[in-house]
Amino acid sequence: MGEDAFVIQLLSFYLFAFMVIASAVMVIMARNPVHSVLWLILAFFNAAGLMVLLGAEFIAMLLVIVYVGAVAVLFLFVVMMLDIDFAELRAGFVRNFPLGLLVALILFVELFVGLVAYNAGGLVPDSAAAAAQAAGAIDAGGASMSNIEAFGALFYERYLFLFEAAGLILLVAMIGAIVLTHRRRPDAQRSQQDIGRQNRRRPGDATVMKQPKVGEGVAL
Amino acid sequence: MANFSSFYFTGAEILLSLAGLVLLMLAAWSGDRSARLVTALACAALIGGAIFSYDLLTNPSYELGGDAFGGLYRMDAFGSFAKILVFLASAACLVIAPRYFEERGGYRGEYPVLILFNAVGMSMMVSAVDFITLYIGLEMSSLSSYVLAAFLRSDQKSAEAGLKYFVLGALASGILLYGISLLYGFTGSTTFIGVGAAMAGDLSTGQLFGIVFVLAGLAFKISAAPFHMWTPDVYEGAPTPVTAFFATAPKVAAVALTARVAMEVFGSQSDAWRQIVMTAALLSIVIGALGAIGQENLKRLLAYSSINNVGFILLGLVVANEAGAAAMLVYLFIYVAMSLGSFVGLLMLRDTEGNLYETFADISGLSTTRPLMAWCLLLLMFSLAGIPPLLGFWAKFVVFQATVEAGLVAFGAIAIAASVIGAFYYIKFVKVMFFDEPAGVVTGKGGRGHWAVLAICTLIVSPLGYLLTPALDVLAGKAAAALLIAS
Numbered sequence: 001m002g003e004d005a006f007v008i009q010l011l012s013f014y015l016f017a018f019m020v021i022a023s024a025v026m027v028i029m030a031r032n033p034v035h036s037v038l039w040l041i042l043a044f045f046n047a048a049g050l051m052v053l054l055g056a057e058f059i060a061m062l063l064v065i066v067y068v069g070a071v072a073v074l075f076l077f078v079v080m081m082l083d084i085d086f087a088e089l090r091a092g093f094v095r096n097f098p099l100g101l102l103v104a105l106i107l108f109v110e111l112f113v114g115l116v117a118y119n120a121g122g123l124v125p126d127s128a129a130a131a132a133q134a135a136g137a138i139d140a141g142g143a144s145m146s147n148i149e150a151f152g153a154l155f156y157e158r159y160l161f162l163f164e165a166a167g168l169i170l171l172v173a174m175i176g177a178i179v180l181t182h183r184r185r186p187d188a189q190r191s192q193q194d195i196g197r198q199n200r201r202r203p204g205d206a207t208v209m210k211q212p213k214v215g216e217g218v219a220l
Numbered sequence: 221m222a223n224f225s226s227f228y229f230t231g232a233e234i235l236l237s238l239a240g241l242v243l244l245m246l247a248a249w250s251g252d253r254s255a256r257l258v259t260a261l262a263c264a265a266l267i268g269g270a271i272f273s274y275d276l277l278t279n280p281s282y283e284l285g286g287d288a289f290g291g292l293y294r295m296d297a298f299g300s301f302a303k304i305l306v307f308l309a310s311a312a313c314l315v316i317a318p319r320y321f322e323e324r325g326g327y328r329g330e331y332p333v334l335i336l337f338n339a340v341g342m343s344m345m346v347s348a349v350d351f352i353t354l355y356i357g358l359e360m361s362s363l364s365s366y367v368l369a370a371f372l373r374s375d376q377k378s379a380e381a382g383l384k385y386f387v388l389g390a391l392a393s394g395i396l397l398y399g400i401s402l403l404y405g406f407t408g409s410t411t412f413i414g415v416g417a418a419m420a421g422d423l424s425t426g427q428l429f430g431i432v433f434v435l436a437g438l439a440f441k442i443s444a445a446p447f448h449m450w451t452p453d454v455y456e457g458a459p460t461p462v463t464a465f466f467a468t469a470p471k472v473a474a475v476a477l478t479a480r481v482a483m484e485v486f487g488s489q490s491d492a493w494r495q496i497v498m499t500a501a502l503l504s505i506v507i508g509a510l511g512a513i514g515q516e517n518l519k520r521l522l523a524y525s526s527i528n529n530v531g532f533i534l535l536g537l538v539v540a541n542e543a544g545a546a547a548m549l550v551y552l553f554i555y556v557a558m559s560l561g562s563f564v565g566l567l568m569l570r571d572t573e574g575n576l577y578e579t580f581a582d583i584s585g586l587s588t589t590r591p592l593m594a595w596c597l598l599l600l601m602f603s604l605a606g607i608p609p610l611l612g613f614w615a616k617f618v619v620f621q622a623t624v625e626a627g628l629v630a631f632g633a634i635a636i637a638a639s640v641i642g643a644f645y646y647i648k649f650v651k652v653m654f655f656d657e658p659a660g661v662v663t664g665k666g667g668r669g670h671w672a673v674l675a676i677c678t679l680i681v682s683p684l685g686y687l688l689t690p691a692l693d694v695l696a697g698k699a700a701a702a703l704l705i706a707s
Contacts, residue, residue: 161230161289165344165356168237172337172360175244176367179330180382 009053016049033079041072058147226288229276229295230347232269232303233340239265240336247329255329256318262332263311266339270307273300273343277695285702291411292350299347301549301699302476306346306469309556310339312676313465315669316564320461323574325374335465338364342473349484351400351410354477358396358441361470362389368465369458381457388440388450396437402430403485412484420488431486435496438481441474444534445503448527452511455523460576463519464563467526468556475530475552479537479545483703490540498538498631504531505635509642518566518578521645522559525604528642529555535635536619539626545700547618550692554603554615554681561600561677568593568666568674577661583649585658593666594653596678603681605646606639611685 023046026039044067051060145153155163212218227234243258243265276282277300285296314332321327341360348354366389370382404410406426407418419427440447455463478497486493508528515521533555536548569577569586577583587594603612616639623632666674680688 158290159292159352161226161292162352162356165340165353165360168240168337168340169356169360169363171241171244172334172363172367175330175334175337176363179328179334179367180370180373 012049013053016046016053019043019046020050033082034076037072037076037079040075041068044068044072056147058151061148225286226293229286229288230293231276232272232307233343235272236265236269236336236340236343240333240340243329243336244333247333252326252328255327255331258329259314259318259332262336263314265336266307266311266314269339269343270304270311273303273307276300277304277698284705287349291413292353293344293347294349295347296699297695297702298476298480298545298699299343301695302346302472302552303343305472305553305556306342307339309468309472309560310335310342310465312560312564312673313461313469316464316567316667316673317461319574319667319669320459320567321372324372324459331368331371334364334368338368338465339469342469345473346476346480348477348480349412351404351412351415354481355393355397355400358474358477359393361473362393362441365389365466365470368462369454371462372459375459377457378459381454384450384457385454392437392440392447395433395440399430399433399435399437402426402433406430412481416485416487419486423489423492427489428492431489431492432496434481435478435493435500438474438478439500442471442478442530442534443527444500444530445507445527446500448504448507451527452515452520452523455526456517456519460519460563460567460578463523464560464567467522467559467563471526471530472552472556475533475537475548478534479548480703482537483540483545494538494540497534501531501534501538502631502634504528504534505638505642506531509638512642512645515645516579516581518569518580518583518649521649522562522566525562525642525646526559528638529559529604532616532619532635532639535623535631538631539622539628541622541626542697542700542704543625544622545703546693546696547622549696549699550618550689551615553692553696554611554685557677557680557685558600558604558612561674561681562597562604564670564674564677565593565597565600568664568670569662570664570666571661572664574664580648580652582659582661584652584656585660586653586662588658589660590662593674596674597653598650599678599682601646601649605643607643609683609686611681611683611689614686614689 020043023039023042027036027043030036030039044063048060048063048068051057051063210218239262243261246254246261247258276295277297282295283297285294285299287294314335317331318327321331338361341357341362341364344353344357345361348357366382366386369385370379372378373382400410403415406424407415409415409418423431436447440450443451455466458466482493482497504527508524508526508531511527512521512524515524529551533548533551536544536551538544539547566578567576569583571577583597586597599610603610606613606616620632620636623629623635679685
């Protein structure tokens with residue numbers, strides 16, 4: 001790799017990384033929840049860019065298609081349907097801030113501990129290394145084979161049976177959701193307009209002319 | 221990788237999946253009018269699957285079984301035996317369903333379709349030799365079970381049962397997955413053979429935790445104590461045909477799966493897993509026997525009875541040899557017949573409008589108003605209690621025999637004591653039917669499908685069922701041998 005390519009890679013890394021952090025901060029700082037979701041989408045996009053830099057283009061695609069395409073849009077719909085009292089939201093933020101900070105601290109310490117543990121080595125048992133070697137038929141192509149090809153080879157060859165079965169599980173989930181929520185509503189049918197009936201209707205069907213005398217009411 | 225034999229070995233799953241997809245289309249296009257047709261076709265597909273599995277089980281050229289899809293799935297006699305049971309039980313639960321649902325706001329074509337996909341999941345479970353196959357099969361079966369439990373969504377109890385089952389089932393799946401991930405992390409493999417080989421020798425703490433979590437997750441699925449708490453509520457709330465299904469097919473599949481995991485994966489660490497399974501077995505037997513005593517609702521009573529029976533089945537597993545595994549399979553077969561028969565019997569306790577009666581007060585004096593049904597229920601209850609000469613006695617006998625031969629005399633003794641306690645409520649059932657004043661609320665007649673299933677189950681548990689035992693012994697022996705060879 002040439003010097004220029006390296007510089008470009010470095011620059012784009014810092015760009016993506018900065019944008020991820022900045023938009024993540026904006027997700028929690030934005031007052032309007034709709035804006036938060038939009039910032040979140042930006043964060044996903046930049047994370048996808050980072051993945052591309054790492055050479056993990058499959059995960060990058062997943063991020064864009066699944067998270068940006070489906071999950072974030074779903075979030076947007078949900079957020080738009082919420083009726084949020086913004087003042088209350090901010091009060092809650094201040095009150096819960098120490099708790100949130102604590103959770104964040106714990107997560108950070110865990111991450112740190114995990115990193116130290118990983119660096120110390122010895123976590124990978126011999127059998128795992130052997131299994132990794134045995135699976136090398138697919139992994140060995142790492143240099144020449146792209147991520148997507150490697151995933152495809154695993155999904156459609158080694159795990160074909162399970163891949164199809166997972167598809168059936170999703171189908172079952174879909175059937176279940178429909179069975180439990182879908183219902184034919186006779187009242188929904190009735191509320192629809194019946195043009196024929198509307199046209200057949202004459203003034204005489206709906207209105208009555210009365211000529212009450214002065215001082216007397218109308219019998220209804 | 222995937223070659224012709226892979227597809228042939230998984231023929232039953234492929235047949236049922238295709239049938240499920242086609243019938244789903246049929247149900248979607250022609251609406252609820254075709255629900256009965258869909259049911260009949262689904263039944264045919266399930267029986268087709270059972271015949272296919274029987275062929276694999278008895279065909280000498282597949283004596284040794286074979287791996288499919290690069291060791292994700294194994295076709296062997298053990299899996300085939302369990303599949304036959306699962307498919308036949310599922311088919312029976314389809315036969316009894318339409319009338320029940322038609323009387324409660326309409327039968328729908330999705331019911332048979334969900335049962336079909338459930339059967340696909342269950343047959344993947346019993347043939348799994350990789351933890352990923354195990355989990356995917358289990359989830360397919362569980363997800364459709366949750367929906368089936370809530371199938372009568374206008375009924376509050378059914379919706380509650382569905383929700384309860386879903387939440388607790390998801391928790392159990394999480395525990396199971398955690399165990400699987402621990403095993404994977406500490407052995408570096410997801411295949412049963414790989415994990416088993418890596419666990420030979422000294423057991424690390426992480427591996428032990430993996431074993432505990434996996435067994436706990438599976439114990440939930442077979443509703444063995446101390447993970448049985450959901451069973452009475454879900455069995456009571458779910459629609460009765462679905463309860464009959466829960467008590468039979470998924471239980472067979474989960475027990476078979478547990479046996480395979482215990483023998484093939486944890487085989488070299490039998491001290492570790494046998495303690496756990498033994499505790500679960502004894503607790504189930506005792507809790508099943510004691511918990512049922514105070515129940516007024518017959519569905520709850522049968523739920524405790526099924527917990528009790530699972531204990532006996534696990535007792536066969538604890539023995540951990542060929543005789544024990546064969547005894548377990550024989551018990552499973554007889555248990556399915558008894559359980560199915562008793563739930564169908566409950567389904568037939570109805571008035572002319574189809575309202576179900578399911579407490580002790582309702583069945584009093586049934587022998588004078590519905591003598592034939594009362595006699596069928598009497599045979600089923602005495603069989604569940606293990607009273608000779610009914611087949612339920614033989615089931616318990618083979619399990620006790622295997623237990624005692626393996627030197628676990630004390631456990632056999634506790635189990636016998638608990639089964640005597642358990643006999644109390646079965647006999648109470650019979651006493652209420654035969655010696656109490658007639659309540660006269662059961663005025664409706666059962667459908668032809670109900671009578672057919674009840675008659676078949678009663679014939680199996682009656683002394684005539686002993687005619688089946690030689691063939692059953694041969695098949696169960698073959699299946700048990702296949703399980704032992706692989707481990």
